[in-house]
Amino acid sequence: MKLAKSAGFCFGVKRAVETVYEQIEKQKISDKKLPIYTYGPIIHNEQVVKDLEEKGVQVLNGREELEGLEEGIVVIRSHGIGREICRIIEEKGLICVDATCPFVKRIHNIVERESALGKQILIIGNPGHPEVEGIRGWCNSPAITVESEEEMENLEVEKGQDICVVSQTTFNYNKFQELVEILKKNGYNGSVVNTICNATEERQTEAKEIASEADVMIVIGGAHSSNTRKLYEICSKECAQTCFIQSLADLELELPKSVRLVGITAGASTPNNIIREVQSYVRNEF
Ligand code: F3S
Numbered sequence: 001m002k003l004a005k006s007a008g009f010c011f012g013v014k015r016a017v018e019t020v021y022e023q024i025e026k027q028k029i030s031d032k033k034l035p036i037y038t039y040g041p042i043i044h045n046e047q048v049v050k051d052l053e054e055k056g057v058q059v060l061n062g063r064e065e066l067e068g069l070e071e072g073i074v075v076i077r078s079h080g081i082g083r084e085i086c087r088i089i090e091e092k093g094l095i096c097v098d099a100t101c102p103f104v105k106r107i108h109n110i111v112e113r114e115s116a117l118g119k120q121i122l123i124i125g126n127p128g129h130p131e132v133e134g135i136r137g138w139c140n141s142p143a144i145t146v147e148s149e150e151e152m153e154n155l156e157v158e159k160g161q162d163i164c165v166v167s168q169t170t171f172n173y174n175k176f177q178e179l180v181e182i183l184k185k186n187g188y189n190g191s192v193v194n195t196i197c198n199a200t201e202e203r204q205t206e207a208k209e210i211a212s213e214a215d216v217m218i219v220i221g222g223a224h225s226s227n228t229r230k231l232y233e234i235c236s237k238e239c240a241q242t243c244f245i246q247s248l249a250d251l252e253l254e255l256p257k258s259v260r261l262v263g264i265t266a267g268a269s270t271p272n273n274i275i276r277e278v279q280s281y282v283r284n285e286f
Contacts, residue, residue, distance in 0.1 A: 001261070001262045001263075001264065001279070001282050001283055002210050002213070002214065002261060002262070002263050002264070003263075003264045003265075003275070003279055004203065004206045004207055004210055004263070004264065004265035004266075005206065006199070006202050006203040006206050006207075006265075007203070007220070007264065007265045007266040007270070007275055008266045008267075008268070008270045008271070008272055008275050009043075009268060009269070009270070009271070009272070010197070010199035010200075010203075010268050011101070011199065012078035012101025012102070012103060012104070012197075012199075013043055013078050013101075013268060013269065015078070015099060015101070016042055016043070016075070016077050016078040016099035016101070017042055017043055017048060019075055019097060019099040020036070020038060020042055020052055020057060020075050020099075021052075023036050023057075023073055023075060023097060024036065024052075024055050024056070024057065027073070034071060034072050034073050034095070035056070035058065035071070035072040035073070036056065036057045036058070036072065036073045036075065037057070037058050037059070037060045037066075037069070037072055037073065037074045037075070038052070038057060038058075038059055038060065038074070038075045038076075038077060039060050039066065039074055039075070039076050039077065039081060039085065040059065040060070040061070040077055040079070040130060041059050041077075042059075042075065042077050042099075043077070043269050044222065044224075044225060044269045045222060045269040045270070045271060046222070047271065047274075048269075048271055060074070063085065063088065066085065066088055066089070066092075067088060067092070069092060069094060070092075071093070071094065072094055072095070073094070073095045073096075073097055074089050074094050074095070074096055074097070075097045075099055076096065076097070076098045076099055076100050077099060077100075078099060078100060078101040078104065079100070079101075079104065079129075079130045079131040079134060080100035080101070080104040080105065080108060080131060080134040080135070081100070081134045081137065082133060082134050082135075082136060082137015082138060083137050083138055084137055085134075085137065100134075101169070101197075103169055103195070103197050104131060104134070104135075104169060106195065107135050107166050107169070107195045108134070108135060108138040109138075110164070110166055110193055110195070111123075111135055111138050111139045111143065111164070111166060112138045112139070112140065114164040114191070115138075115139040115140040115141050115143070115164070116140050118162065119161075119162045119163060119164040119190065119191075120141070120143075120144065120157050120161050120162065120163045120164070120190075121139045121141075121143040121144070121163075121164050121166070122143070122144050122145075122146060122155075122157075122163050122164065122165045122166075122183075122190075123135055123136065123143050123144070123145045123146070123165075123166055123167070123168065124145075124146055124147070124165060124166070124167040124168065124171055124176050124179050124180075125145060125147065125167060125168025125171050126145075126147055126168060127145040127147065129168060131168055131169065131170075132145055132168050135166065135168075144157070146179060149178065149179065149182060152179045152182040152183060153182060153186070155183070155186070155188070157188065159187055159188065162189070162190050163183070163188055163189070163190030163191075164190055164191050164193070165180060165183065165190065165191070165192040165193065166193050166195045167193075167194060167195045167196050168195075168196075169195060169196060169197035170196070170197065170200050170227070171196055173194075173196055173201060176194065176196060180192050199268070200227060200268070203227075203231065203265065203268070204230065204231060204234055206265070207219070207231050207234055207235055207263075207265040208234050208235070208238055210263035210264075210265065211234070211235035211237075211238035211239040211242065211263055211265075212238040212239070213261060213263065214239050214261045214262060214263030215239070215241060215259040215260050215261050215262070216239070216241045216242075216243070216259045216261075216262045216263070217235045217238070217239040217241065217242040217243070217262075217263040217264075217265070218242075218243055218245060218251065218262065218263065218264045218265075218278060218282070219231050219232045219235055219242060219243070219244050219245070219265055219266070219267070220245055220246070220247075220264070220265070220266040220267070220270050220274060220275060220278055221244070221246070221266055221267030221268075221269065221270050222246060222267065222269060222270070223246060225267045225268070225269055227267050227268050227269075228244070228266070228267030228268075228269075228270070229244075231265055231266075231267060232244045235263075235265070239263070241259075245278070247274055247277070247278075248274070248277045248278050248281055251278060251281065252281075257285075262282050264278060264279060264282065
């Protein structure tokens with residue numbers, strides 16, 4: 001059995017989830033017992049969010065809910081938030097516990113600095129994603145978000161304007177390169193900062209390596225998790241017997257008994273305890 005080292009939570013998500021649990025512990029021994037909120041679900045994993053809910057942590061769905069608060073602790077998830085949301089938290093006298101991933105925070109710093117120098121910020125990413133919304137929120141002038149070739153071809157920026165390009169941390173690297181090529185081909189100049197996080201790529205490369213050796217490859221993750229689906233796709237190409245499971249319950253039905261090497265990987269929002277359960281089951285069975 002071979003478990004991918006990069007399976008499961010990336011560094012930033014792990015840190016954010018741990019931050020919330022730490023806050024719960026702190027409030028248990030504090031006199032004030034302040035309510036704890038997360039700005040948006042801390043992670044796209046129902047079990048974790050439910051467990052936190054049972055421990056009293058409430059999810060704030062957007063700005064209005066935040067504005068309605070009187071007191072409490074607001075934990076910022078790894079995606080980060082814009083300056084405006086920070087301001088509201090401060091004005092309301094709430095305690096902000098910032099678990100923005102340092103790799104995302106670095107992008108905030110870049111766009112804040114570069115836009116203050118008069119550069120047009122161009123974000124390569126999904127405009128509706130909270131991380132991109134947060135990045136936009138640190139620009140001193142309106143940023144442009146580009147996701148497709150077509151949008152890049154039709155970019156409406158004056159040719160002489162200096163541009164600073166950054167990327168959503170989870171954007172596909174090849175696509176990012178293609179979009180930057182279009183920008184250059186069309187005669188734009190400026191700085192390009194590749195801010196893609198390598199956690200996703202590392203996980204995919206490792207999954208591919210393990211799947212190429214394995215007889216059965218197990219991919220653990222949420223049914224709606226796009227990064228887990230991507231892992232499944234990659235592994236299926238290398239290993240015909242690749243199964244996509246959400247938890248151990250799905251696996252028991254599917255795993256054939258006559259295998260030599262079982263590989264395991266997991267999407268970014270799969271908690272360790274689920275990975276461990278699958279791992280020990282596989283270890284006992286084979
Ligand atoms: Fe995770 Fe931070 Fe990278 S949240 S995917 S380590 S940018």
